[in-house]
Amino acid sequence: MTMAGRDTPLKVGLIGFGAIGRSVAALLPASVALGVLTRSAPADLPVGAEALADADALLAWGPDVVIEAASAEAFAQTAPACLGQGIDVVAASVGALQDSALLDRILAICSETGSRLVVPAGAVGGLDHIAAAALHPETTVTYVSRKPPAAWSAELEAMGQTEAASRGEVSLYEGNAREAAARYPRNLNAGLTIALAAGFDRVRVRVVADPAVARNTHEIVVSGPLGTSTMSFCNMPDPSNPKTSAITAYSLVAATLRRFEALQ
Incomplete structure (x- = not known):
């Protein structure tokens, strides 16, 4: 370039x-x-x-x-x-x-x-769209992070949910973006990135260990008077760190x- x-x-x-x-x-x-x-x-x-x-x-x-x-x-x-x-x-x-x-x-x-x-x-992507939609006071944003259970092995073990996560999805967290990033500062950068675009009070976050996904998946729904947008990003994990998208x-x-x- x-x-x-x-x-x-x-x-x-x-x-x-x-x-x-x-x-x-x-x-x-x-x-x-x-x-x-x-x-x-x-x-x-x-x-x-x-x-x-x-x-x-x-x-x-x-x-x-x-x-x-x-x-x-x-x-x-x-x-x-x-x-x-x-x-x-x-x-x-x-x-x-x-x-x-x-x-x-x-x-x-x-x-x-x-x-x-x-x-x-x-x-993730679509941050310009999220920021534009967030200018309307009635816009809401939901972000769901789905990763294979292997990416959350330590957390699932601490929760006693390792076996459960092998059978179906396990929710590790649901709440606001700021607290999600505080709990998982190395792994929830995407959620905070979305919150910086939309505003911290606009974004609800779910963190899920899901055996049905093979890749790190990010789901974003933006809804309000301007319309509804659904975005999904399915990323290959970094070979050296499965919690990070390549x-x-x-x-x-x-x-x-x-x-x-x-x-x-």
């Missing part, structure tokens, strides 16, 4: 080099300069990429944009510093924003510096590159 108005390589900082981070690094164009913030320099770091030991090293490296692909904790620790330096952040761990104090802090920083926190679509890394890269395109 051609970066509009650029004479130098785009410098992308990447926070995290786990399953998603590795996929992101592989998907970025070869013309991109990559700096990876990771605890130790992995042997499979892409050729030409620079290993960065901490957030200070990342900022000193001078990225044009930062992709967070680590965890809610890493997001909370590093995103404010990047945004505070006027560097846009494209975040995978948007579940961290269930913390209203962190969200308010980030919004204040962005207002002060002109930086932007980019929330990519991730495992398309997540693609969404992060697409959102990052789009920031520098003339056509928005």
Whole structure:
């Protein structure tokens, strides 16, 4: 992809080099300069990429944009510093924003510096439609996350529902998006992404372990005076982490590159 108005390589900082981070690094164009913030320099770091030991090293490296692909904790620790330096952040761990104090802090920083926190679509889509429909006060949004029981093995065992989940669907949670993200900060990013588009009070969430599905499935129903929309996304799980959809890394890269395109 051609970066509009650029004479130098785009410098992308990447926070995290786990399953998603590795996929992101592989998907970025070869013309991109990559700096990876990771605890130790992995042997499979892409050729030409620079290993960065901490957030200070990342900022000193001078990225044009930062992709967070680590965890809610890493997001909370590093995103404010990047945004505070006027560097846009494209975040995978948007579940961290269930913390209203962190969200308010980030919004204040962005207002002060002109930086932007980019929330990519991730495992779902239709966010522009959801945001438009949500402008009407009577619009409601329901989101159901369905994943194979293997994706929730630890949670089902803790609930004593492992055997039940092998026979039929088991509901792990039903309630609002903020609490859902707080309970499952690594696995309910899609629900919070929808809530950020529609408003936290508009979205009801169900989390289901379902033996009838082989893939991570996201169901969204938007209804109100403007009409009714039903969206379903059936994603392949990441081979290294079945709780994460493989398309997540693609969404992060697409959102990052789009920031520098003339056509928005």
